Amino acid sequence: MSLNVEKIREDFPIFKNNPDLVYLDNAATTHKPIQVIDAVREFYTMYNANIHRGVYRLSVKATELYEEAHTKIAKFIGANSWDEVVFTKNATDAINMIAYALGFTFLEPGDEIVITIMEHHSNMLPWIRIAEIRKAMVKFVEVNSNGILNYEQLTEFVNKKTKIVSVTHVSNVLGTINNLQRASKIVRQNSEAMLIVDGAQSVPHLPINVRELDIDFLVFSGHKMLGPTGIGVLWGKRDLLEKMLPAIYGGDMVEKVEIIVKNGTIVYKQINYNILPWKFEAGTPNIAAGIGLAKAVEYLENIGMQNIETHEKELTKYAIKRLNEELEGCIKILGPQDLDIRGGIVSFTMKGLDPHVIATLLSMNNVAIRAGFHCAQPLHMFLGLSKGSARASFYIYNDYRDIDAFVNELKKLRSLAK
Amino acid sequence: MTITIDLTKEDVSCVEHPIVKLVRTLSDLNESEVIVIVSKDDIPSGKILEMIADKIGYKIIEMTENEKTIKAKFIRI
Numbered sequence: 446m447s448l449n450v451e452k453i454r455e456d457f458p459i460f461k462n463n464p465d466l467v468y469l470d471n472a473a474t475t476h477k478p479i480q481v482i483d484a485v486r487e488f489y490t491m492y493n494a495n496i497h498r499g500v501y502r503l504s505v506k507a508t509e510l511y512e513e514a515h516t517k518i519a520k521f522i523g524a525n526s527w528d529e530v531v532f533t534k535n536a537t538d539a540i541n542m543i544a545y546a547l548g549f550t551f552l553e554p555g556d557e558i559v560i561t562i563m564e565h566h567s568n569m570l571p572w573i574r575i576a577e578i579r580k581a582m583v584k585f586v587e588v589n590s591n592g593i594l595n596y597e598q599l600t601e602f603v604n605k606k607t608k609i610v611s612v613t614h615v616s617n618v619l620g621t622i623n624n625l626q627r628a629s630k631i632v633r634q635n636s637e638a639m640l641i642v643d644g645a646q647s648v649p650h651l652p653i654n655v656r657e658l659d660i661d662f663l664v665f666s667g668h669k670m671l672g673p674t675g676i677g678v679l680w681g682k683r684d685l686l687e688k689m690l691p692a693i694y695g696g697d698m699v700e701k702v703e704i705i706v707k708n709g710t711i712v713y714k715q716i717n718y719n720i721l722p723w724k725f726e727a728g729t730p731n732i733a734a735g736i737g738l739a740k741a742v743e744y745l746e747n748i749g750m751q752n753i754e755t756h757e758k759e760l761t762k763y764a765i766k767r768l769n770e771e772l773e774g775c776i777k778i779l780g781p782q783d784l785d786i787r788g789g790i791v792s793f794t795m796k797g798l799d800p801h802v803i804a805t806l807l808s809m810n811n812v813a814i815r816a817g818f819h820c821a822q823p824l825h826m827f828l829g830l831s832k833g834s835a836r837a838s839f840y841i842y843n844d845y846r847d848i849d850a851f852v853n854e855l856k857k858l859r860s861l862a863k
Numbered sequence: 864m865t866i867t868i869d870l871t872k873e874d875v876s877c878v879e880h881p882i883v884k885l886v887r888t889l890s891d892l893n894e895s896e897v898i899v900i901v902s903k904d905d906i907p908s909g910k911i912l913e914m915i916a917d918k919i920g921y922k923i924i925e926m927t928e929n930e931k932t933i934k935a936k937f938i939r940i
Contacts, residue, residue, distance in 0.1 A: 797907055801880035806911065809886075809918040818877055832875065861908050 447756040448748065450844040456480065456744075457842055467812040467850045472617050472646060472790050472819070472838035474668045477741075481671055484740035488733045495729055497697060511732050514739035515722065521742045522663060523654030524680055531686075531725040532735050535677035536645040537567040539664035540611070542679060542725065543641060545692035547609060548575035551639075556581040556608040559599070559638070561623075562827045563588055563616040566820040568643040572611060581608070587827065592619035592780040600631050607638040614647035618821045618834065619780035620761070620790035622647070629659040639685065645669055648678075649840075650757055650788055652750040661685055667734060672741035676734035679725065686721050695727040745841075753841055757789030760839040760848060764791050767852045775862040776855075779834060789839035792819070795855075797863030800835040807854045814851070865896040870905070871932055881905045882915075889937065890919055897921070897937045909933050 454460050456478040459468075468476065488510065494503035496511050516527040524530060533539040552558075558572045562585045576583045584602045587595050594612075603610060610632050615622050625642060632640045641662040647653060648663070649670030655663050662685070667676035681689075691698055698719050705713040718724045745753065762784055768776055768791070779792040795803060804816035817833040818825050825833050837851055868888055870881040881901060889897065899912065906912065909926045912935050916923050925936040 799880070799882070799905055799907075801875075801882050802906060802911055805882045805886055806914055809915070817880070820877070822877060861910060863907070 446844060447752050447759060448841055450842060453748070454842050458482070460842065463811075465811045467847045469837040469839065469843065469847060469851055470813045470815050471840040471843075472669070472836065473815055474674070475649065475671050475840055476842065477671055477673070477737075478744055480744055481673065481737045481740045485673055485733045485737040488736050493733075496732055497723070507732055510736050511730070514735040517739040517742050518678055519680075521653075521746065522648065522678075522680055523656050525656070526683065528721040529680055529683050529686060531679040531681070531722040532730055532738075533664075533677040533679050534675055534731070535666040535668070536643060536664045537666075537677075539677050539679035540568050540641070540643065541571045542692045543662055543664070543681070544571035544575045546689040546725075547639065548579050548581075549692075550688065550690045552576075552579040552581050552608055554580035555606065557602075557604070557606045558583045558609045558611065559586060559602050559607055560584070560611050561586040561588070561594060561599075561613065563592070563594070563619060563621065563821065563824050564611075564613055565617050565643065565645065566822070567645075568611055568613060568641075569823065572609070585823075586612075588619070588621070588824075591782060592616065592621045593786070594621065594623050594628075596624070596627055596631065599628060600635065603632055603635040603638060605636060607632075607636040609641065610636075610638045611641040611643070613643040613645075614653075615650070615788040615790070616780070616821075616824075617646050617790065618792050618819050618824055618836065620787045620792070621781055622651070622786045622788055624786075625658045625660060633659070646788060646790065649745070650750075651754045655680055667738040667741065670738075670741055671744055672738035673731075673734040675731045676738045678738075683721065686725070691718060691724055691727065693725075693727040697729070698724050698727040748841060756841065757839050758784055758787075760843055760845070761787060761789050761791060763845055764837065764839075764848045764851070767848060768793065768855070771852055771856050772859060775859060779828070790836060791838070792834040792836040794830060794832075794834050795858065795862045798858060798861055800833050802861075803835045803855070803858060806858060807851070810854050812851050812854050864894060865898060865936075866892070866894050867898040867900065869900045871900055871902045873905075875905065882911075886915060886919065889915070889921065895939045898934065899937055900932055900934045902932055903928070903930075906933065909935065912937075 459476045492506045494507040496508040519527040639661040644665040648665040663680045668674040701717040703715040800816035873881040921937040
């Protein structure tokens with residue numbers, strides 16, 4: 446194995462407290478190393494205060510830590526500057542913010558938004574809603590039978606009317622790693638559209654550099670990369686972030702609010718929004734989680750993102766091989782056969798067995814996988830999977846023994862499959 | 864007292880499934896006898912019910928099935 450999993454697992458209290466747990470639901474959320482837990486605890490026990498405008502020592506320290514967290518994330522994704530990084534609740538929150546901010550700033554009736562059929566509901570429903578509001582149209586690029594994006598169709602769909610293209614980097618069902626450079630080239634050659642990338646399943650698992658990818662926005666969730674829940678990231682190119690109107694209004698996102706009211710009516714109004722990134726972080730943010738996320742990134746960097754990618758490829762290769770060998774004829778694995786374009790996600794169906802039945806029976810033997818549509822129901826409908834799929838997904842603390850336990854439990858269900 | 868859990872009318876949705884509800888309900892119940900009725904569309908084999916019963920401290924003492932449903936009597940052990 447590329448990683449010393451035994452040593453890594455020592456950092457995760459969840460495995461000490463649940464020694465029999467075989468956790469293969471990392472695409473849903475990941476466990477937290479003690480370093481992240483301690484960082485959050487340390488904030489609340491040592492520095493807890495609200496950020497910005499506080500003149501006392503604790504507030505200054507809290508502000509410093511929170512701003513440093515932005516810097517750390519910016520470096521992690523290769524951003525030009527720390528203030529291009531906006532903290533949100535999660536990737537869903539970030540996409541909604543972009544959809545409403547871009548929608549109200551740039552979208553006109555008749556404009557087009559291009560997404561793909563493999564999107565998570567989070568990168569689909571906000572676009573459908575903003576298109577309804579702005580009288581724009583949403584187009585869906587399809588996938589082929591191997592779960593690979595149809596780039597010819599993307600080329601066909603992206604044109605002068607296209608204002609936004611929003612794609613996932615890695616499918617949370619198929620595991621497909623989309624070729625963002627290729628997508629970006631298509632978008633740049635055929636339109637002036639902005640390219641938004643849902644990195645929820647890629648940023649935790651692969652080295653990412655937003656400048657090399659030539660994209661305009663990237664979103665991801667902290668809890669899927671060892672960080673706390675309730676923290677996510679929206680990265681955007683500075684010029685676009687500066688042009689965009691905020692989607693959420695309130696405290697800390699304004700520099701000046703001069704409103705004169707006479708007889709209950711506004712007679713003068715001057716509202717100046719705050720500088721980046723605070724313009725998009727209205728209200729008191731989740732300071733502790735932001736600091737925790739920075740610690741998670743530090744942890745991942747210490748392991749090395751390239752090593753993490755290699756490790757997950759080893760696990761995926763092993764899992765697919767074992768599943769095909771041991772469950773031949775009764776299992777269907779979704780997504781690309783080519784491991785080079787596949788992340789650490791293995792979704793599958795078994796003949797005659799509802800995915801929920803599979804996941805429930807495995808859970809009774811401490812193997813945690815996920816079943817259903819994985820918030821990608823249109824993709825399952827497109828693939829003709831009316832009951833969804835079962836999904837195993839891997840991370841740094843998984844090893845071959847986890848895969849063996851998973852496959853061995855599945856083998857017990859073989860007699861139930863028709 | 865015997866209670867009956869009829870899961871044949873349960874919708875399979877994005878967030879819920881009859882087997883999940885069955886396991887949760889059986890785990891929460893204090894009754895010593897429970898009759899469970901499920902659709903074969905959701906739970907295709909009585910063997911699945913036996914596996915569940917075994918894991919959460921029940922035994923199935925009676926099971927009948929027709930084309931569409933399975934009916935099983937669970938007793939606590």
